[in-house]
Amino acid sequence: MKVAALKKPGGLDNIETVDRDTPEAGPGEILVKVANSSLNYHDYVVAQGGIPTEDDRILMSDGAGEVVAVGEGASGFKTGDHVVSLFFPNWEDGNGFDYRRAGVPGDHVDGFAAEYVAAPARAFTRAPKGYSDAEAATLPCAALTAWRGLMVAGSCKPGDIVLVQGSGGVSIFALQFAKAAGATVIATSSSGEKLERLKDLGADHLINYKETPDWGKAALQWTGGRGVDHVVEIGGPGTLTQSIYACRSGAHIALIGVLTGVSGEVPTALFFSKNLVMTGITVGSKTDQQAMIEAIEANDIRPVIDSHFPLDKLADAFRHQEAQKHFGKIVVDIPG
Structure with a gap:
């Protein structure tokens, strides 16, 4: 063979x-x-x-x-x-x-x-x-990672707001699972073309992170200051700060990837002041x-x-x- x-x-x-x-x-x-x-x-x-x-x-x-x-x-x-x-x-x-x-x-x-x-x-x-x-x-x-991060560890439910990063396999599956659960989805990408495709898959709000470096604050603003309930975090240290800004008090971050590195600075004061929960996800x-x-x-x-x-x-x-x-x-x- x-x-x-x-x-x-x-x-x-x-x-x-x-x-x-x-x-x-x-x-x-x-x-x-x-x-x-x-x-x-x-x-x-x-x-x-x-x-x-x-x-x-x-x-x-x-x-x-x-x-x-x-x-x-x-x-x-x-x-x-x-x-x-x-x-x-x-x-x-x-x-x-x-x-x-x-x-x-x-x-x-x-x-x-x-x-x-x-x-x-x-x-x-x-x-x-x-x-x-x-x-x-x-x-x-990819699918099981998204499923466990969002549905098992995060208990995503109807009416929740979910933020997904990029257009790789995990993020697209997370978008699909979130929409099936009745959630609203904010999607980020550096490509306008990919953002339009994410919209076709059901994304409710799109942010180009190249054009909007403070995309976490932009997501927070789009929710009227409420913040998102879930973040499917695939970037790691290079994106985690913005993910924390995007969250509501008590939100869940599913830490899935390290595409931007394996270590870095985290705004710990903001993290604990928001009473956030972060779960490391290794598939399921x-x-x-x-x-x-x-x-x-x-x-x-x-x-x-x-x-x-x-x-x-x-x-x-x-x-x-x-x-x-x-x-x-x-x-x-x-x-x-």
């Missing part, structure tokens, strides 16, 4: 498409014929060598496809079922203790940039009804993913797919991601 593997020390030029033996489903495992994967920032960091892995690690955390064999003792699936992977295959429910957050595909273990993957049945959930494999492959990291559990899939089906939410790349052009897919021109998810098509 064909796989895309990363040679040490990493870097996009060190991604190679090579042949590997096709695995078999062992006890408790299912064999999945992988149809699609999708790119996340985490995958990009791994590919660049920012998260050290073993030599020749098969990349990609997300995967979706069809069950083609069921190992002895495996339960929950039968051949012909369409499944989607879990970012944390050992995290069934509850808090994400460190031992539960082990085994990330494409990082701790071989991932889904492969024609076939054999893994424990517990490492998958069913795909949403009516979804293509390409659509299902967008869910395990299997129970979270199952609940999300039910909500997706109930609300007919479809992912926004920017583009498709074949497996042997995985490095080009990462370069497209690196250029930050995409809107939504970048999908990898697996041959076979």
